[in-house]
Amino acid sequence: MLYSLVEMNRVAMAPMRLMAKAGRAALASPLNPMGQTSYGKSLAAMADVFESATRYYGKPEWRVDSVRIKSITVPVTPMVAWRSPWCNLIHFRKDPDALAMTQRAGAAPLPRMLIVAPLSGHYATLLRGTVEGFLETHDVYITDWTDARMAPIWLGRFDLDDYIDHIRKVLTHLGGGVNVLAVCQPGPPVLAAISMMAEDEDPALPATMTFMGSPIDARLSPTVPNKLAEERPFEWFTENMIHTVPAPYPGVMRRVYPGFVQLASFMNMNWSRHVDAHWKFFNHLVDGDGEPASKHREFYDEYLSVLDLTEEFYLQTIQRVFQEHHLPRGIYKYRGERLVKPSEIRTVALMTVEGEKDDISGIGQTQAAHDLCTNIPKDMQMDYIQPGVGHYGVFNGSRFETEIAPRVTQFTRRFTNRTLEEAAAARKR
Structure with a gap:
């Protein structure tokens, strides 16, 4: 109604x-x-x-058509590199001829970066500034999630475990050695996906994973949204936050969190x-x-441009991430059967980024990833708190461009190079 x-x-x-x-x-x-x-x-x-x-406000355009690299303007074309009914993987493809002019002969290609956009009410274009912040230094991809009101009901369910499946499929498509950057909401499912990949010794395992303003453990420094999720019974969310998509949207009759x-x-x-x-x-x-x-x-x-979430994805996120805290308590079970073990991750470097004034994901919630990934060597871990910024400033704005993005780039470059060196050494053996 x-x-x-x-x-x-x-x-x-x-x-x-x-x-x-x-x-x-x-x-x-x-x-x-x-x-x-x-x-x-x-x-x-x-x-x-x-x-x-x-x-x-409909879905915004990307409006990313070029990047300056070493004083050369390189044309950029956003294009779909992989797709499913629930997600398009957008590749910001640089013109190869113009890009070649910026690189030395025989130089290694730019490290690949997968930005996992949040599925929490806004389109992936909210991260346009994040994309632009890494275009000069990385070959950038981003997940562009489907608006549930545009998904016909015959497509079936899309829940938190389906989200995890999509992360694994995208990483498999890109191949090993990618640098994963999860912004806000994707933190827990991305960590779960990489944990299972590590346990499976998946060759598509990324080189690094960076979490920015993510509710890895929402019990720490609880914010207003965290407290709301804790104080309200689960039934309150099912009764008050879920509504039915009306005609003429393609997703008519689908139950969603608008x-x-x-x-x-x-x-x-x-x-x-x-x-x-x-x-x-x-x-x-x-x-x-x-x-x-x-x-x-x-x-x-x-x-003001927003999308809808499926009922099952939203309610599972409320329950598993914000009320029962499955991942930090060590009880998250993928599909209700397989226990997720972040301690299985050993070879993926970990970086966390938080904002001093973040009123969505409080200080410590993202840092909790370090406590869960107990078998990553200390020299492969980095934590950074950006002074003076709130949640949005962690991934957009002047502080992000001048202080956060360069640190992330330095981190990813260090471990991408290490991965390349180890691969070369393995070939010689």
Whole structure:
């Protein structure tokens, strides 16, 4: 019922949005003298804020078309390298001729990086800045998860263990020696997938794994979302957070955790901050400050674009990760049968990154990976806490670009080179 009401409200607001857009266009016309007055500029700004706040935001484009490497502009083409009904693996393919101009003859190819995007309400494009932060130094891939409201019900279930399966399939497709970067939600399932690969002596085992702002152990430094998950009984989530996709979406009748519910939760956590941001946006529009207004649009165009999660994936995540803490307690069983053992990982280097002011995954939750991976040598482990940033700043923004990404790059390069040296030594033997 809630989903249908939201859709009905969106349709009912459409005429008002059209009126706002028409009014803004009229006031922007050079033939309209009112548009140059303070009153006219305020009206145009009000119309702009109203239209952007009530608009339907679809899936954003990647808008990653080039990267500068050694003063050379290298064209980049996002393309699907592997797909399933629930995930597209996007490869940011660099033009080989332009890339060759940036490399010495006989130089090793750029290390491969698999960015595992979160399936927690936003599209993978929220990590556009993360992708751009590593394009110069890595051959970058990213998981682009399917919006559950766009998945016909005949596709069947997609749960937390299916997510783990997808991580293994993607790593198998890429082959061994990849550098895995898990941002936020994927931490536990990615660690579970690599644990089982290590136990199986899978040749597709990655060279490194980096976890950023991930709830490996949500019991540590609990944040507001963590406390909500702990305080509410499991039945509360099944009764209040799960809704049915209405027509005309392809996923009609599928039971989901809607993205707009997740978005409302995040917005309410920092409501005053979002109100202040829109008030500043209004003033920038009135004053004609194009650059800050453009940055506001860019951020909120991405932030307000949300996807739905399947009922089973969301509820299993709540139960296993945030209520019962299966992985840190050593009781996570894949498919209810196979015990996941992070202690089996011995040859994959581990790095964790946290933000000092993270209000989603508190300090220590990501670091917990080091306590679980007891058989990784200490010289293959690294922990870093970024001062002055919150959750979003761990994987986006100026601090990420200048302080976090270079550290991760140094870490992955070190162990990618070690993997290549060991492979060369093995061939000689």
